[in-house]
Amino acid sequence: MNSTHRQIAVIGGGLSGICTAYFLAAKGYEVAVIERRAHVAEEATFGNSGLLAPGAAMPLTLPGAFATFACRFKEEPRVLLASGADFVRNRWMRHTRQAQQQRFAANKLRLTRLSAYGQxxxxxxxxxxxxxHENSNGVFHLFRLPAEAARMPQMQEAAQQSELRFKALDTAAIRQLEPAFSSEAALAGALHYPDDIAGNAVLFAKQMRNAAQALGVAFHFGANVKAIQPEFGGRVALEIESPHLAGRMMVDGVVLAAGMQTTELLRAHDTPVPLRALQSWSALVPIKNPDDAPNMALFDDSYKVAMTRLGNRLRITGLLGFVPPSQTIPPKALRNLLKIAGDYYPNAANYNQAHFWANTIPVLPSGLPLFGPTRHGNVFVNVGHGVTGWAAAVASARVLADMVAGEEPELDPAGFTPRDLAAG
Structure with a gap:
């Protein structure tokens, strides 16, 4: 370990930031978490799907620019787009398509191993x-389109290499395992992971905050980091707007787990991080017929939507959009979430009593998280886990804490680091 008394600031109070702070404090570091919101887990983590699922973990890549553009004119688009031309968006989406076509198998294997470690x-x-906790066992991964189901052999290979149990199922076999499943939904393929888990990621994040505080981690809320500046002598200066903190904080190292703000803070240091802000929408609906409600979680690959049961509630999370953040949720998003849930579990819940919310999630073109040191040796990042990234966020936090301490991680971080990103 470098030193048990080094001071580390973690910017961001989401799941990845909280867990990074916890693992660093467990190694003896003096850690402060700086969060601009009033509480933890109020941004991307709040919209987490609740899947703790290495088998169903997928690099979050989207259809190519032209295919997705066509979705704008459908009543049930797979991706929601703002009107008007956006060449930066289209270029970013072409990169996601390249990642899917050229590196899907390798990226899927990396993410499965990372998520298995995180689980x-x-x-x-x-x-x-x-x-x-509200954990439940078993996750169905469903594919509506043949082009998506064509990736199943690569997913099965990743599961085999990661020693995960799985089984390919048809609709009748799914119904045997989950009697509430509606056989009316048309599927091109399905995988079942009996050891994958679904639960309440926000509850876990809040309890991890308590565990981190018990190790001495300080949490500073309502504090906005405006700039970071590596200094001579190996320290980092933080410029902070806060009614409770001084305007300048000096630390030995900093971890940026601040979503899209990570890109902004690194831009001044010529360290590009090509995160793109996507919108994700969620619904929470009361279950009306317990016998018609699922006991296992489900992930619809076509719409990137997860359904998890939390006691007497059904949570529907996913559906992505390239639209500006807004408190007003697009009507198409509302209809799609409920339509997708109704495809599989039409009689389970009072869908007309749904509560909706929207979240902004930062995503890289590869669909993989990014963690590790930047070219400034004491400035680290931990971002881009996506809406299904609970397990990956916990794992990346542990691996990053090992890297900060100069220790050999239990899991090889190759493919996830800023150095890998720069190498293309």
Missing amino acids: ELTLQLQAHHGME
Whole structure:
């Protein structure tokens, strides 16, 4: 370890920031989390799908620019787009398509291994700290379109290499495992992962904050970091707007787990991070017929929508959009979320009583998270886990803490680091 008394600032109070702070504090670092909101887990983490699922973990890539552009004119688009030309957006989407076509198998294997490590760590943390949870076992990964189902062999290969249990199913077999499943939904393929888990990621994040505080982590809310500046002598200066903190904080190192703000803070240091802000929408609906409600989670690959049961509630999360953040949720998003849930579980819930919310999630063209040191040796990043990235966020936090401490991580970070991103 470099030193048990080094001071580390973590910018961002979402799941990745909280877990990074926890693992650093467990190694003896003095850690402060700086969060611009009033509480933890109020941005991307709040919109997490609740999947703790290495088998169903997918690099979040989207259709190519022209295919997605056509979705704008459909009543049930797979991706929502703002009107007007956006050449930066189209270029970014072409990069996602290239990643899907050229590197999907390798990226899927990397993400599966990372998520399996994160699932193991999460279960250990829940047991060690006696955390409350709403975990359920088993996840169905469904494919509506043949082009998406064509990737199933690569996904099965990743599961085999990661020693995950899985089984390919048809609709009748799904119904045997999940009697509430509607056989009316047309599918091109499906995989079942019995050891994948679904739960409440926000509840976990809040309990991890308590665990981090017990290790001495300080949380500063309502504090906005305006700039970071590596200084001579190996320290980093933070310029902060806050009614509670001084305007300048000096630390030995900083971890940027601040979503899109990460890009802004690094831009001044000629360190490009090609994150793109996507909108994701969620709904929480009360279950009306428990026998018609699912017991296992489901992930619809075509619409990037997850459904998880949390007690007497059904949570529907996903559906992405290249639209400006807004408190007003697009009507198409509202209809699509409920339509997708109704395709599979039409009699499960009072869908007309749904509560909706929107989140902004930062995503890289590869669809993979990014963590590790930047070219400034004491400035680190941990971002881009996506709406299904609970397990990956926990794993990346642990691996990053090992890297900060100069220790050999238990999991190889190759493919996830800023150095890998720069190499293309």
